[in-house]
Amino acid sequence: DVKVTQSSRYLVKRTGEKVFLECVQDMDHENMFWYRQDPGLGLRLIYFSYDVKMKEKGDIPEGYSVSREKKERFSLILESASTNQTSMYLCASSLLGLAGNEQFFGPGTRLTVL
Template identity: 95%
Template sequence: DVKVTQSSRYLVKRTGEKVFLECVQDMDHENMFWYRQDPGLGLRLIYFSYDVKMKEKGDIPEGYSVSREKKERFSLILESASTNQTSMYLCASSSPAIASYEQYFGPGTRLTVT
């Protein structure tokens, strides 16, 4: 079974802090994704990585950056957290080799910025 893990289920940070959200997948997938989920808005793509050290902006990249130094790990960074970044963050992975677009999701990190 594909497993995608996220470093924290719940996180509380203060405004202005630098925040790291970590995601690890164990299926050797090339693609990894970070989404934020807000009520009534569904999942919105923040960043996408299709290979180590490769990244592409999604629909809402402002205020975020990412890092992918190893294939299995994809980090989301909030350089200076703000209250409007309070949200659920979901990581996912997929493999273009099977061209199925199917993504496997982690359990999510609920981030609260106070």
């Protein structure tokens, strides 16, 4: 079974703090993704990566950056957290190639910024 793990289930930070969310997958997937989930808005893509050190902006990259130094690990960074970044963050991975490859999701990190 594919396993995608995220470093924290719940996180509380203060405005202006630098926040790191980490994601690890164990199935040698090339693609990794970061989404945020907000009620009524579904999942919105923040960034994705199709290879080590490669990254592409998604729909809402502002205020976020990412790092992928190893194939299995994809980090989301909030340089200076703000209250409007309070959300559920979901990491996912998939095989590169066909558009029909399903994504496998981690359990999510619920981030609260005070």
